Amino acid sequence: DAKTTQPNSMESNEEEPVHLPCNHSTISGTDYIHWYRQLPSQGPEYVIHGLTSNVNNRMASLAIAEDRKSSTLILHRATLRDAAVYYCILRRSGNTGKLIFGQGTTLQVKP
Amino acid sequence: SAVISQKPSRDICQRGTSLTIQCQVDSQVTMMFWYRQQPGQSLTLIATANQGSEATYESGFVIDKFPISRPNLTFSTLTVSNMSPEDSSIYLCSVAGTGRWETQYFGPGTRLLVL
Numbered sequence: 001d002a003k004t005t006q007p008n009s010m011e012s013n014e015e016e017p018v019h020l021p022c023n024h025s026t027i028s029g030t031d032y033i034h035w036y037r038q039l040p041s042q043g044p045e046y047v048i049h050g051l052t053s054n055v056n057n058r059m060a061s062l063a064i065a066e067d068r069k070s071s072t073l074i075l076h077r078a079t080l081r082d083a084a085v086y087y088c089i090l091r092r093s094g095n096t097g098k099l100i101f102g103q104g105t106t107l108q109v110k111p
Numbered sequence: 112s113a114v115i116s117q118k119p120s121r122d123i124c125q126r127g128t129s130l131t132i133q134c135q136v137d138s139q140v141t142m143m144f145w146y147r148q149q150p151g152q153s154l155t156l157i158a159t160a161n162q163g164s165e166a167t168y169e170s171g172f173v174i175d176k177f178p179i180s181r182p183n184l185t186f187s188t189l190t191v192s193n194m195s196p197e198d199s200s201i202y203l204c205s206v207a208g209t210g211r212w213e214t215q216y217f218g219p220g221t222r223l224l225v226l
Binding site: 034036042043044045046049085087098099100101102103104 | 115142144146153154155156159203205207214215216217218219220
């Protein structure tokens with residue numbers, strides 16, 4: 001499975017935008033880029049995913065580099081409830097469907 | 112979306128004993144997975160629970176230690192056998208469709224402490 005590289009931790013101030021980077025230089029053409037986050041004492045939850053084009057939803061935006069070797073999760077206005085571990089994961093094609101988690105980025109949001 | 116429940120939510124067990132964790136989904140799902148999250152660590156995939164056949168285990172995990180059942184498309188169990196303190200972790204069930212674009216949903220986890 002293709003690996004992703006994320007910073008161990010990041011800090012943000014409340015109500016400011018946050019850009020969480022992810023490198024995936026060995027991504028294959030059929031890999032989807034998924035982002036999940038894990039709030040304290042909870043199971044991971046889906047945030048967003050994309051293939052080639054930038055994506056927006058109510059939680060966040062996903063900016064994908066033209067060569068697809070990196071991506072950035074954008075939280076437009078961080079709140080204290082966004083403090084979590086954010087995981088960038090490549091999901092392979094085929095019928096396995098499994099997600100392989102890396103270490104993720106721990107986001108701290110300061111009031 | 113899928114709503115997943117797990118039982119028990121937490122347990123404290125003695126070494127050498129076994130614990131069976133249940134995972135119930137509110138709809139039929141194709142794929143079910145079991146993960147382990149050791150204290151302060153990320154999630155590690157244990158196995159894929161296949162309906163009507165033996166589970167598919169990831170490297171480092173074996174059926175004798177983590178037997179899995181999946182009798183139907185909404186239910187699965189994971190047993191942690193002959194437990195040791197190193198098995199103290201959070202065990203999470205998750206479900207997904209087969210498409211690589213599809214969302215995966217996670218249960219709340221079972222917190223296990225082995226003394």
